[in-house]
Amino acid sequence: xxxxxxxxxxxxxxxxxxxxxxxxxxxxxxxxxxxxxxxxxxxxxxxxxxxxxxxxxxxxxxxxxxxxxxxxxxxxxxxxxxxxxxxxxxxxxxxxxxxxxxxxxxxxxxxxxxxxxxxxxxxxxxxxxxxxxxxxxxxxxxxxxxxxxxxxxxxxxxxxxxxxxxxxxxxxxxxxxxxxxxxxxxxxxxxxxxxxxxxxxxxxxxxxxxxxxxxxxxxxxxxxxxxxxxxxxxxxxxxxxxxxxxxxxxxxxxxxxxxxxxxxxxxxxxxxxxxxxxxxxxxxxxxxxxxxxxxxxxxxxxxxxxxxxxxxxxxxxxxxxxxxxxxxxxxxxxxxxxxxxxxxxxxxxxxxxxxxxxxxxxxxxxxxxxxxxxxxxxxxxx
Amino acid sequence: xxxxxxxxxxxxxxxxxxxxxxxxxxxxxxxxxxxxxxxxxxxxxxxxxxxxxxxxxxxxxxxxxxxxxxxxxxxxxxxxxxxxxxxxxxxxxxxxxxxxxxxxxxxxxxxxxxxxxxxxxxxxxxxxxxxxxxxxxxxxxxxxxxxxxxxxxxxxxxxxxxxxxxxxxxxxxxxxxxxxxxxxxxxxxxxxxxxxxxxxxxxxxxxxxxxxxxxxxxxxxxxxxxxxxxxxxxxxxxxxxxxxxxxxx
Numbered sequence: 001x002x003x004x005x006x007x008x009x010x011x012x013x014x015x016x017x018x019x020x021x022x023x024x025x026x027x028x029x030x031x032x033x034x035x036x037x038x039x040x041x042x043x044x045x046x047x048x049x050x051x052x053x054x055x056x057x058x059x060x061x062x063x064x065x066x067x068x069x070x071x072x073x074x075x076x077x078x079x080x081x082x083x084x085x086x087x088x089x090x091x092x093x094x095x096x097x098x099x100x101x102x103x104x105x106x107x108x109x110x111x112x113x114x115x116x117x118x119x120x121x122x123x124x125x126x127x128x129x130x131x132x133x134x135x136x137x138x139x140x141x142x143x144x145x146x147x148x149x150x151x152x153x154x155x156x157x158x159x160x161x162x163x164x165x166x167x168x169x170x171x172x173x174x175x176x177x178x179x180x181x182x183x184x185x186x187x188x189x190x191x192x193x194x195x196x197x198x199x200x201x202x203x204x205x206x207x208x209x210x211x212x213x214x215x216x217x218x219x220x221x222x223x224x225x226x227x228x229x230x231x232x233x234x235x236x237x238x239x240x241x242x243x244x245x246x247x248x249x250x251x252x253x254x255x256x257x258x259x260x261x262x263x264x265x266x267x268x269x270x271x272x273x274x275x276x277x278x279x280x281x282x283x284x285x286x287x288x289x290x291x292x293x294x295x296x297x298x299x300x301x302x303x304x305x306x307x308x309x310x311x312x313x314x315x316x317x318x319x320x321x322x323x324x325x326x327x328x329x330x331x332x333x334x335x336x337x338x339x340x341x342x343x344x345x346x347x348x349x350x351x352x353x354x355x356x357x358x359x360x361x362x363x364x365x366x367x368x369x370x371x372x373x374x375x376x377x378x379x380x381x382x
Numbered sequence: 383x384x385x386x387x388x389x390x391x392x393x394x395x396x397x398x399x400x401x402x403x404x405x406x407x408x409x410x411x412x413x414x415x416x417x418x419x420x421x422x423x424x425x426x427x428x429x430x431x432x433x434x435x436x437x438x439x440x441x442x443x444x445x446x447x448x449x450x451x452x453x454x455x456x457x458x459x460x461x462x463x464x465x466x467x468x469x470x471x472x473x474x475x476x477x478x479x480x481x482x483x484x485x486x487x488x489x490x491x492x493x494x495x496x497x498x499x500x501x502x503x504x505x506x507x508x509x510x511x512x513x514x515x516x517x518x519x520x521x522x523x524x525x526x527x528x529x530x531x532x533x534x535x536x537x538x539x540x541x542x543x544x545x546x547x548x549x550x551x552x553x554x555x556x557x558x559x560x561x562x563x564x565x566x567x568x569x570x571x572x573x574x575x576x577x578x579x580x581x582x583x584x585x586x587x588x589x590x591x592x593x594x595x596x597x598x599x600x601x602x603x604x605x606x607x608x609x610x611x612x613x614x615x616x617x618x619x620x621x622x623x624x625x626x627x628x629x630x631x
Contacts (some may be wrong), residue, residue: 200470210460276472276474276476279439279476280472280476280477283437283439283469283470283472283539284465284489284494284538284539284542285462286489286490287493290493290494295478298478298480376480
């Protein structure tokens with residue numbers, strides 16, 4: 001008599017898969033859920049058609065000329081004017097006309113190729129870095145890119161050094177300025193934040209106290225206050241000869257602000273590392289520096305990727321506050337150009353456009369973070 | 383063991399407190415080169431604390447520990463020197479999950495002992511071969527079973543050619559069917575003449591390879607003896623009770 005019957009492996013019953021089941025479990029699982037589903041559908045029904053009408057069906061597209069990254073694209077011989085567009089739908093020719101301002105601010109039109117080269121380099125960077133992943137000298141390539149990229153970008157945009165016509169920082173604006181403030185803010189503040197996080201965990205009392213005070217002070221103050229301080233209060237303490245650039249002051253303020261936030265994000269990651277990792281690193285004889293760089297930080301930063309990116313996204317959005325101290329980023333440009341007497345009443349188009357650009361950039365950032373997470377996930381790799 | 387060999391570890395008058403709790407009370411212990419010491423005792427008796435003092439993972443307040451002639455103090459240089467000669471295997475393996483198996487092994491040789499990547503890698507692969515998991519070298523720790531991970535951890539601690547190995551309950555976190563594969567590796571090591579201090583409850587292992595077994599309770603060394611006398615002629619009631627409890631099943 002057999003004691004043990006080998007069971008066959010079977011597929012799940014058909015009632016457990018398929019679209020109807022998905023609808024039932026996700027949208028109509030209870031009567032409250034069903035009501036919410038119908039309410040949401042109704043809201044979409046009353047919102048989407050008017051939006052599409054305004055943006056597309058009643059909108060004007062084809063007047064005038066667009067200046068797209070410095071390239072002139074002609075839509076029609078007719079000049080784009082406020083009267084050419086109807087009043088019912090959106091007037092996109094307005095955006096064509098102001099696109100240069102939104103992108104570069106007051107950057108001289110003859111020098112557009114310089115920021116464009118920087119945009120292209122930035123795009124190239126995102127293509128190259130994943131490509132060299134398996135290249136033998138990838139560390140050297142990445143390191144030289146990290147050093148060269150900001151240098152080249154700075155020389156191109158600011159000019160000077162006897163190579164290019166200098167362009168003063170008050171001529172920088174639009175998307176260009178937004179990207180500069182956000183990327184410099186993030187890149188400069190990140191290492192400071194990591195050091196502050198380590199400092200706050202340190203056994204050395206003075207370093208711990210300093211880090212904690214700095215982080216808690218900055219985090220208790222709004223970014224606007226810090227920008228005001230950097231822009232208006234700081235010069236009061238400096239002798240008049242020591243005046244330095246407004247953008248630079250704003251950047252320092254933003255970097256310090258963001259460093260405090262990164263510090264807390266990284267500290268969260270550090271606290272998630274089991275004590276055994278510290279002990280194992282100590283036991284094999286690593287120094288404090290080696291322990292953190294080789295063992296603790298790679299793991300802590302990996303855990304923190306979603307929060308690091310989240311915090312970076314917040315900063316990107318916060319850069320719009322620089323309007324307050326007289327720097328004209330993309331959003332400030334919309335404000336500024338809406339005062340154009342030939343284009344009265346068209347700021348809505350500007351804000352919608354900037355919203356879409358912001359969304360595209362930030363959504364890309366958050367997708368990129370998901371990709372990074374998957375790439376560095378060795379814990380559950382199979 | 384011949385009595386002529388020199389002491390590689392000398393612990394004298396060692397006292398340690400956690401806050402107000404007196405964790406180690408006046409420990410005196412000398413260990414000769416090549417000796418295999420097994421430390422056992424009920425939980426909370428201070429066995430782990432004792433061996434963690436030897437590589438200064440735990441600080442102590444009174445007494446002294448000499449490891450191959452170097453006294454343990456707060457001096458970071460000295461601690462690093464001692465840690466490069468003493469390696470440790472943990473209960474929960476503590477492999478570095480972000481590094482492959484072979485990178486786990488080569489880390490200390492490259493960064494602490496200044497070996498070239500090539501040398502370190504060759505040696506690592508040899509050691510992995512010895513513990514029977516060479517084919518897993520490029521995997522990550524979490525892809526391995528508990529027993530395999532612990533064998534990797536043993537290989538990692540051998541990578542730096544230590545004079546002394548500390549084992550802190552190396553089999554306590556393992557599934558029962560994986561304990562023997564780890565013990566086999568440890569028995570093999572014991573026969574090669576490396577100095578070992580093992581905190582463990584594996585009495586079969588103790589009987590087989592230990593030169594001396596130490597019984598601790600309440601932060602003190604209650605009894606120490608060779609395996610034969612330890613199991614058969616327990617002097618104290620406390621040890622007799624302990625042995626009855628763990629050997630009757």
